[in-house]
Amino acid sequence: MRTILVGSRKSRLALIQSRYVIEKLSDRFADLTFQIRHLETKGDQVLHVTLSKVGGKGLFVKEIEQALLDGTIDFAVHSMKDMPAQLPDGLEIASVPVREDAHDVLFSANGASLEGLAQGAVVGTSSLRRAAQLLHYRPDLQVRPVRGxxxxxxxxxxKGEFDAIVLAAAGMKRMESPELQTAEYLPFEISLPAVGQGALAVECRSEDAELKALLKEINDETTAVTVRAERAFLKKLNGDCQVPIAAFCERKGNKGLTLTGLVASPDGSRVLKTRSEGANPDVIGIQAASELLSRGAGEILAEFRG
Incomplete structure (x- = not known):
């Protein structure tokens, strides 16, 4: 019998996600036992500024990845959208369970839809991707950061600090949040999701062949291949830089994969979007990114980095 040490952030959602993976493994392997070790990341500690100003979403995984490399935990469950395009040497995503809803959802103080928000309404989001797309759709909005x-x-x-806020549907569904009943689901045409949004990444050491074999049993092939295309898109764009990048890939029967990708300026004044189709996830991800680069995405990225 092996006791598997699972590293998790302390937040309610992180623990729900970790327990979900543990439950899936326990259903298949009754002889395994699990122990959750709580870890705190810099992203949990720094709440007074936007993520893009303190290093991006990688701040939610660095300390956990170090614990994996040190051997103090065996695997960790991350929100895929928090994963940098490039992983540290010696670590890999061994399993991608079935994806939850990838949509963004809007909550308003008075129940208004995005269309129905008053002129100049204040909308809170911690995501530059969401902010850019909201401002492109409604330039009159005031988009302000919100963390926590x-x-x-x-x-x-x-409390009235915002007229509306935008969150990910996936986390709300996993927490069985009753507030979802009042949310407006934003169509992908208005708010294309972050790379990997709604999916989980189960990360472990590359050398742990035994654990990788176990984790493979809860891998969802469709989710894994579509997320792979999105991450190929992100990597080609050097997406660790916190610019507004969005992508969503889907598989429809035997018709192959279709990926929609987007790069935008933070103020929403420039939005470049493309679609790529094919059977190979890496190829369509790179193709989509290359097309956007040929249309000026590199200028947007360079300007933001500057």
């Missing part, structure tokens, strides 16, 4: 867990953000909305 889901409950904290909803509390700020109720």
């Amino acid at each position: 867990n889901v409950d904290t953000r909803l509390a700020k909305l109720k």
Whole structure:
């Protein structure tokens, strides 16, 4: 019998996601036992500024990845959208369970839809990707950063600090949040999701062949291949730089893969979008990114980095 050490952030959503993977493994392997070790990341500690100003979403995984490399934990469950395009040597994503809803959802103080928000309404989001697309659709909005867990953000909305906030549907569904009943699901045409949004990444050491074989049993092939295309798109664009990049790939029967990709300026004044189709996830991801680069995405990225 092996006791597997699972590293997890302390947030309610992170623990729900870790327990979900543990439950899936336990259903298949009754002789395994698990122990969750709570870890704190810099992203959990720095809440007063936007992620893009303190190093991006990689701040939610660096300390956990170091614990993996040190051998103090055996695997970790991340939100795929928090994973940098490039992983540290010696680590890999061994399993990608079935994807949850990838949509963004809008909550407003008075129940108004995105269309129905007043002129100049204040909308809170921690995501440059969401901000850029919202401003492109409605340039009159005032988009302001909001950090903290889901409950904290909803509390700020109720206190009147914002007219509306935008969150990911996946996390709300995993937490079985009753507030979802009042949310507006934003179509991908308005708010294309982050790379990997709604999917989980189960990360472990590359050398742990035994554990990788176990984790493979809960891998969802369709989710894994579509997310792979999105991450190929992100990597080609050097997406570790926190610019507004979005992508969503889907598989429809035997018709292969279709990926929609987007790069935007933070103020939403320039939005470049493309679609790529094919059977190879790496190829269509790179093709989509290359097309956007040929249309000026590199200038947007360079300007933002500067």
